[in-house]
Amino acid sequence: MTETNQPWNTPMPDDQFELMRDILAAPSPIGIEAAMTYGVLKPYLERVSPKDWHIHQFKGHAGIVLDSHPGRDDMFKVMIIGHADKIRMQVRSIGDDGKIWINSDSFLPTTLIGHEVKLFSEDPENPGSYRVIEGGTVEALGAIHFADANVRSGDKGIKKEQLYLELQIHGENKKQQVENLGVRPGDSILLNRPIRKGFSPNTFYGAYLDNGLGCFTTAEVARLMAEDGGTEKIRVLYAMATYEEIGRFGSRVLAGELKPDALIGVDVNHDYKAAPGIGDRRMNPQEMGKGFTMSVGAIASEQLNRFFETTAREREIPFQRDVVGPDTGTDGMAGVLASVDCAATSIGFPIRNMHTISESGNTQDVLAAIHAIKGTLQKLDALKDPHREFMDNHPRLDTASPLGHQGSEKPEGDDKDA
Template sequence: MPKAKPWLQPMPDDQFEIMRDIIKAPSPVGLESAMTLGVLKPYFDSFMPDSWAMHQFVGNAGVVWDSHPGEDERFSVMLVGHADKIRMQVRKIGSDGKIYINSDSFLPCTLLGHEVTVFSENPDTPGEYRSLTGGTIEAMGAIHFSDPAQRTGDKGIRPNSLYLDLQIHGENKADQIKRLGLQPGDPILLNRPIKRGFSPDTFYGAYLDNGLGCFVTAEVARLVAEAGGTKKIRVLYAIASHEEIGRFGSRVIAGEMAPDVLIAIDVNHDYVAAPGIGDRNMQPLEMGKGFTLTTGAIVSEQLNARIKKAAAKEGIPVQIDVSGRDTGTDGMASVLASVDSAATSVGFPTRNMHTISESGHTGDVLAAIHALKATLLAMDKEKNLDQAFRTSHPRLDQTETISHQGFEKLEKKKTK
């Protein structure tokens, strides 16, 4: 009896719990070590061979697990997820006890009423952090006090009207806040760990972007290690920082490690389900239909061809995404660091990105994991990879002419 394909099965509970723990790690931009060292390091330690090593960096909390440390002449492939999460920040403490905040990359109206955690540096011990829960993000208070245009939807929520409400009351409200030691710049994260969704094989919660890419990176590493590792290629399993503010962490890592191949792993959009974008004619990416593979921008098509072949051989579904000038992911890291790498970006369609209710499909995540594992193991069997990549750039002056292919209706391929 053939072995069941993981991407067509429900994700096992123990694997789901690992995914949840990685995603829920408090790792706002610039403070990513809770995920990289607090969650991912113990997980890698549980399965990686003794010959692997972990690299750390001076200016950021990114990490790289290296299958062949010190072997700089060996052909190298880097997988990159980013640990940083978009966050809100304390901006101003009002005299009435309201803590006005910056909304960062959140749409302001999506934040109202949600519970959060504030992470605050101890003013008496710089470098030491405390946390505070029990507050919610507000802007208008009760509907009774809102502008009539807000009731009809003609007027939205201004970012500078958002505040953290800690239910402060009584005398000296501002002093009550200041006594807590909260300061401008303190990061704030939404409280919403992922849960399994109502529909089969779905899940939802905050910060799939991009704990999900970090989970995939770790799972690929585990499966490759369990398969005996790679003999020819050096694999660099990287978890970057600062992606949400410009891909700064990954470009530093790429500059330091100079990989020959770089594959970013990040969330993508379910354009089929996205409301109100029908007239934009977006590529119909959809949850539950497989992982996504980017084309366009700086993507190296000879790398994409290898991923497609590996996925096809295993029967893993893949959806092609189209980028313009920029992949929008850490797939740009090498070119931004002026490093010569073949590059692409792998993802999974998600809904409601940058909200408290992002959702995804475990089958798409598992498809990405197993496609990347298959790609690495297939590349490890190739001869002279460096030369192969240099000489396999597609030649459009050597094309086959296409003729009309008939009028019959195409039959849809069935997933086995």
């Protein structure tokens, strides 16, 4: 394969970037994810998939699964999972001065100050109907002049209990002004920052890359597989899960319901090389712009990883090994958490500033992940018997061959330290 027809080495097409932005921009806080799954992803998947593919829907949450061979439980089932839920802030209480006190959820409080948000309020008079308020910002101190010396010097930070939503309420009966809007404790608040193309080539930034990117990747794999005629021996389940940010509850339900034989979680990862202040932790130096990441450790299947690595090497797709220890931290754990026997791994893309309004990523890493997953599915589909392949070929370290010293010369063209 030449470099000219390797999508991961070229800029992402504008229409594909627009789809990615639409998916990431959909307001889908945890528990109310249908804006992304039903509003953007379901219509797109219906448009790009063959008529005999089927979309599964669920009662307890807004997750969806596109099924390439509905009803074929005899086939080897591969589930690919992105999650549509976004971490959200919530209204905690309303003060007499009109301040809307909020919960920060999984955000670092100091990263929220001054940023614009949208407040989604259910109409008290019409349950199930939602309104949106724009123009508010998250605040904590109001001004540096009101902070104590330790906060002003940076020795102390902002506590989550200090956060409030500023709606510029003034005049008489400030609390009543807010209550007249129908704002109530529990209402959802989301950061208002759709992604934009970044300054550096092939980069982008904005809120909630975690994990609309996984859903975008899964949807694009579905489109490309459909364009190539789908699969013959494996049944592919393209899943858009929920509740990942609070314990991966949605994906384990999907795994429990559909019982995949192999499971691929797709989620953002960290750019450890650019992360400030962690040099002494000796993290694996994975970084943005160097390809997709593949989890190694925890429940990650060495067999499934072998197919990914072989695919990447054959197609010259750049990839990085991600050392995950006892837990992938992603929906790659869904199978084992749901007590389903399946080979699993987690595929990702390094980003910076995770869980902030300025998460940053690289389009070529995302494209690398898309085409690595597609190639791996095709490789699995080419197996004589995928079921027996995974049951009979677990790696055995007792058959490892001896390895001696290999010298100090670097491979030709390798300028990295050994």
